[in-house]
Amino acid sequence: xxxxxxxxxxxxxxxxxxxxxxxxxxxxxxxxxxxxxxxxxxxxxxxxxxxxxxxxxxxxxxxxxxxxxxxxxxxxxxxxxxxxxxxxxxxxxxxxxxxxxxxxxxxxxxxxxxxxxxxxxxxxxxxxxxxxxxxxxxxxxxxxxxxxxxxxxxxxxxxxxxxxxxxxxxxxxxxxxxxxxxxxxxxxxxxxxxxxxxxxxxxxxxxxxxxxxxxxxxxxxxxxxxxxxxxxxxxxxxxxxxxxxxxxxxxxxxxxxxxxxxxxxxxxxxxxxxxxxxxxxxxxxxxxxxxxxxxxxxxxxxxxxxxxxxxxxxxxxxxxxxxxxxxxxxxxxxxxxxxxxxxxxxxxxxxxxxxxxxxxxxxxxxxxxxxxxxxxxxxxxxxxxxxxxxxxxxxxxxxxxxxxxxxxxxxxxxxxxxxxxxxxxxxxxxxxxxxxxxxxxxxxxxxxxxxxxxxxxxxxxxxxxxxxxxxxxxxxxxxxxxxxxxxxxxxxxxxxxxxxxxxxxxxxxxxxxxxxxxxxxxxxxxxxxxxxxxxxxxxxxxxxxxxxxxxxxxxx
Numbered sequence: 001x002x003x004x005x006x007x008x009x010x011x012x013x014x015x016x017x018x019x020x021x022x023x024x025x026x027x028x029x030x031x032x033x034x035x036x037x038x039x040x041x042x043x044x045x046x047x048x049x050x051x052x053x054x055x056x057x058x059x060x061x062x063x064x065x066x067x068x069x070x071x072x073x074x075x076x077x078x079x080x081x082x083x084x085x086x087x088x089x090x091x092x093x094x095x096x097x098x099x100x101x102x103x104x105x106x107x108x109x110x111x112x113x114x115x116x117x118x119x120x121x122x123x124x125x126x127x128x129x130x131x132x133x134x135x136x137x138x139x140x141x142x143x144x145x146x147x148x149x150x151x152x153x154x155x156x157x158x159x160x161x162x163x164x165x166x167x168x169x170x171x172x173x174x175x176x177x178x179x180x181x182x183x184x185x186x187x188x189x190x191x192x193x194x195x196x197x198x199x200x201x202x203x204x205x206x207x208x209x210x211x212x213x214x215x216x217x218x219x220x221x222x223x224x225x226x227x228x229x230x231x232x233x234x235x236x237x238x239x240x241x242x243x244x245x246x247x248x249x250x251x252x253x254x255x256x257x258x259x260x261x262x263x264x265x266x267x268x269x270x271x272x273x274x275x276x277x278x279x280x281x282x283x284x285x286x287x288x289x290x291x292x293x294x295x296x297x298x299x300x301x302x303x304x305x306x307x308x309x310x311x312x313x314x315x316x317x318x319x320x321x322x323x324x325x326x327x328x329x330x331x332x333x334x335x336x337x338x339x340x341x342x343x344x345x346x347x348x349x350x351x352x353x354x355x356x357x358x359x360x361x362x363x364x365x366x367x368x369x370x371x372x373x374x375x376x377x378x379x380x381x382x383x384x385x386x387x388x389x390x391x392x393x394x395x396x397x398x399x400x401x402x403x404x405x406x407x408x409x410x411x412x413x414x415x416x417x418x419x420x421x422x423x424x425x426x427x428x429x430x431x432x433x434x435x436x437x438x439x440x441x442x443x444x445x446x447x448x449x450x451x452x453x454x455x456x457x458x459x460x461x462x463x464x465x466x467x468x469x470x471x472x473x474x475x476x477x478x479x480x481x482x483x484x485x486x487x488x489x490x491x492x493x494x495x496x497x498x499x500x501x502x503x504x505x506x507x508x509x510x511x512x513x514x515x516x517x518x519x520x521x522x523x524x525x526x527x528x529x530x531x532x533x534x535x536x537x538x539x540x541x542x543x544x545x546x547x548x549x550x551x552x553x554x555x556x
Contacts, residue, residue, distance in 0.1 A: 124305075127208050133302050134160040138341075144213040145307035145344045152339040158316060159302050159333040166287070166331070167205045167299035169193045175203065184259035190289060190297040191279045192250065198275035198299075199265040205301045209278060214304045216281020218363030221247075222274055223492060230496035233472035234503060235374060236356040243360070247273040278304075281362045284349065286320050287331060295320055300331045308358055309346035310369035315339050316347050354405060356499055365495050367483065370408040371502025373510075375464075377402050377419050388433040389422055396442050408505045411513060414446060417457070421445040424456040432527070448524045455521060458514045465511040469504060476504050 124141045135141060136158045138150040152158065169190035176182045181200070185193055201207045220228055220236065221243045231237045251272040254260045262268065279297075282304045283289070289297030306316065316339075319332050333345065349362045354372040359365045379389055379400045390400055404416040422445050425433065429449050432441050448454045474497075481487040482497035489497065 128302055131165045131204055131208065131301055132162055133165065135302070139345060141302075141305050144215055144305065145346070146305045147345065148339050148341050148343050150341050152335050154335055154337050156335045157332045158335060158345060159306070160321075161300045161302050161331045163329040163331075165205050165301055167194060167197065167203060167209070167301075168296050170296065171203070172197045181261075181264050184257075185254070188259070191276065191283075192254070194279045194297065194299055195272060195275040196260065196265055198278055199267055199271050205299065208301050209282065209299060209304060210275075214278060214282070215307075215363045216278045216304065217274060218492070218495075219277045219281060220360060220492075221277050227492050227496070230493055231499065233474075234356055234496075234499050235354065236360045236499075239360055244273065247276050250276075277363070284318060284347075286318060298331075303331065303333070306333055307344045307346040308349040308362060308364050308366055309344070310348055310366050313366070313368065314346055314348050315343065316345055318347060352405065355502055359495060359499060365498055367494075367498040369502075370410075371505045372408070373406045373503050373506040375404050375406055375416070377404065377416065377423060379423055383423075385425070385430060385433055389425070392422060392433070392438065392441055393419070395438070406506050406510055408502065408509055412510065418442065418445045420457040420460070421449055421453055424453055424460065425449065426456075427452070429453050429527075444527055447527070447530070449527045451521050451524075451526060454524065454526075455518070458518045458521075461514045462511060462518070465507045465514070469507050469511070472500060472504060474500055476501060476508075479504070 125135055128135055128141070134157075136152070136156065138148055138152050138156070139158050140147050140149045146158070148158075172193050173179075173182055173186055179186065181202075182193060182196070185196065197203065198206050198210055201210060220231060220240045223240075228237070228240050231240065248269055251269045255262050265271070267274075279299065282299050283297060284303065287295050287298040287300055287303075289295070303318070306318075309315075315336055316333050317336055319334055321330050321332050323329060339345075349364075350358050354374050355365050355369060356372075357374075379386065379393065381400075383389060393399060393402075398415075398419065402416075402419055404413050404419075406412060425445070429452070431437075432444055432449070437444070478487075479497040479501035482489045482494055483501055
């Protein structure tokens with residue numbers, strides 16, 4: 001009856017945010033439709049610096065119309081606004097019912113917006129060209145991940161980025177005339193300087209990195225509380241809060257100690273966290289500063305649009321190429337093999353690490369890769385044989401705490417089994433810890449030691465797997481429904497479900513492995529039997545040898 005009343009519904013249609021909105025991409029935000037409230041609603045959402053948002057008004061007007069506008073936030077971040085106005089089909093309905101229907105329409109618009117490239121993506125090739133970045137004509141960069149548009153030959157360079165446009169600590173400080181902005185941080189870690197440079201956007205490379213669809217800004221560190229809750233039970237759930245706290249404390253320290261003038265760096269703590277995530281997520285070997293100092297930590301424009309994959313899906317490598325006759329270096333994305341048209345351009349972001357690690361640090365996940373789970377085995381200092389055991393571990397390049405990666409479809413690493421046997425070595429088996437066996441014991445623990453020791457290993461792993469599986473808040477069927485598209489979900493929810501699913505599949509496979517081994521305990525050959533065979537007291541079948549066999553095969 002009150003036709004003047006209605007709602008504007010605002011929904012975020014892109015997860016690539018400069019400052020975390022702490023709002024689900026599919027959450028609708030009601031705002032009254034009076035002109036003053038409408039304006040205030042716009043201002044509120046501008047501070048989030050989201051890439052897109054939609055508004056729908058349920059207030060009756062002259063007819064349906066669609067407008068598209070572009071707003072510039074702080075002179076840098078472009079926000080595209082679609083405003084639908086007109087006679088709303090459900091304007092005369094009760095406000096709650098109209099709100100729900102408007103919200104569903106917002107979600108449909110959200111999905112439509114996600115299916116088409118953003119204006120920034122469309123302009124991306126020309127932005128790269130302005131930086132003298134060479135992009136192959138066989139590759140399209142209109143999307144979060146580059147894709148081949150024509151067949152590519154092995155060793156073909158798909159992207160070449162000259163060193164002159166790499167964003168490094170040295171380059172940032174060199175541009176700061178007189179040290180007016182960065183003097184207080186010139187001796188700090190490179191990642192801090194790079195994050196601050198991204199906040200200011202004081203170079204073409206920084207502005208490019210912060211303006212587009214960057215995978216690193218999908219890191220769970222920037223997710224809303226509701227979205228982070230979707231990761232409950234996974235191995236990275238606790239790390240999200242730890243990283244947020246670390247970045248917040250780092251920024252607060254920079255401001256409180258006077259290392260930076262907060263007014264020089266728009267966005268405050270939220271922007272610093274997002275920029276830090278981008279630095280972490282876009283740092284890849286060989287330009288992540290971890291190769292003996294030959295190449296410093298560098299953010300390389302264009303690399304942020306190379307995707308992540310595992311195994312056979314990896315089709316490119318990153319190589320630093322030296323210029324001819326002393327010319328400048330360039331980072332090249334080079335094809336490892338022939339690539340068909342229509343394939344994502346991908347390399348492995350974190351070899352030897354879990355998909356959870358990739359999601360946390362790089363904002364993406366390979367949903368087709370076998371699931372992974374990291375397990376850390378710790379030798380307790382309370383172990384009465386600690387000194388002997390730690391000595392054995394250190395002699396073999398290990399420590400008191402060792403991490404191993406379990407993978408779906410693969411047995412546990414042999415080194416992990418050896419460490420488990422050593423940790424569980426007690427009582428009658430402890431004689432192997434004596435110093436006279438120090439050079440041999442590692443070879444012994446790579447094979448079953450005794451039935452009691454092997455049973456202790458298996459029981460500890462079975463109980464551990466069961467405990468972790470019971471702690472997950474969702475079931476595998478729920479995760480499968482989301483991953484396979486049977487349950488409607490956003491991109492972040494799908495990544496969370498894929499992570500849950502991968503970890504659970506690994507744990508269930510590991511559980512089955514050790515349960516099956518439990519049934520074979522009587523069939524294994526243990527240290528005592530192996531020793532007697534070596535002395536000739538048992539034959540190959542484990543049966544006692546005769547005196548003649550002993551004299552012939554052993555001592556004589």
